[in-house]
């Protein structure tokens with residue numbers, strides 16, 4: 190078994206002497222993956238013509254096939270994009286909305302995704318409906334919320350698989366069939382899923398599923414995979430028009446102007462890195478840390494949001510007043526600049542949310558350091 194906890198920190202360039210409990214936001218790339226990306230960059234530099242005229246096609250498809258094993262989807266159903274934000278743009282563009290159409294999404298949908306949906310709705314005359322959620326939800330409550338938001342005009346349902354600020358795990362296996370049965374197309378935003386959850390994307394039945402590889406899979410930044418079901422492949426096109434836009438899916442995504450695609454290619458090495466540990470071993474390590482953190486935070490009056498993702502969890506912190514929008518950023522800055530602890534924090538509905546990521550390089554010492562810092566610095570509105 191490769192190293193876990195503090196022994197694994199040397200694989201990363203993360204600033205020494207600090208506790209990093211926010212892998213989920215921007216990821217971190219281990220040495221073997223950084224080396225693989227550099228090797229690809231050197232290959233490009235050695236013979237750019239051969240790379241961009243020949244190698245890019247075969248290497249991109251080989252990497253997609255490798256990642257397909259983790260996504261649970263054939264490589265030919267997967268295309269690379271720089272990030273989830275662009276995947277959303279591709280899906281919204283593929284929908285060709287008309288006035289009166291409706292888009293349904295969760296009230297906790299990722300803010301940038303909501304903005305993209307709002308702009309598309311404003312441009313096309315489509316409407317937006319929201320599924321309300323709470324910090325403790327059952328599968329049945331999610332299903333009821335979705336059913337209430339659906340109408341004969343619903344054309345697209347956007348579901349987060351793991352909610353960003355709250356770390357909630359959404360029961361997409363229950364919700365996708367409900368949306369499909371109502372005649373809507375479904376896009377699952379699995380930004381945090383790949384490398385955290387076992388995935389069977391093709392069997393899930395969604396029209397599109399996207400996951401970043403640069404978060405929990407350890408790929409270099411700028412690497413997202415978009416799955417398209419066979420029925421929507423034809424409509425699914427890059428939002429930037431390039432030479433190959435009229436080529437069939439997935440080929441039209443494999444070359445979209447001259448750009449650095451080395452993150453896409455090194456993502457295959459990231460898959461190897463994760464598989465050397467095995468997802469089960471990673472999950473066990475991370476779950477043990479969530480339990481430790483929960484025990485310590487509960488002692489301080491915090492409440493765990495459930496059901497949560499396997500390696501990402503959020504707690505509401507007790508407040509003497511309703512949390513304000515700037516309380517989350519203030520807590521993050523205090524913990525980093527005064528205690529060397531990186532977390533994610535936000536406020537929602539008057540509650541201050543502390544979100545922690547538990548990665549293979551974390552251990553009990555990181556949690557002890559966080560808890561000591563919270564005791565010393567407290568938090569806004571405590």
Ligand SMILES: Cc1ncc(COP(=O)(O)O)c(C=O)c1O
Pocket residue numbers: 213214271272273274275299301302349351352353378380381401
């Ligand atoms: C649920 C969700 N959707 C979308 C995104 C956007 O991802 P990216 O910044 O890679 O575009 C994130 C990023 O954290 C996310 O958590």
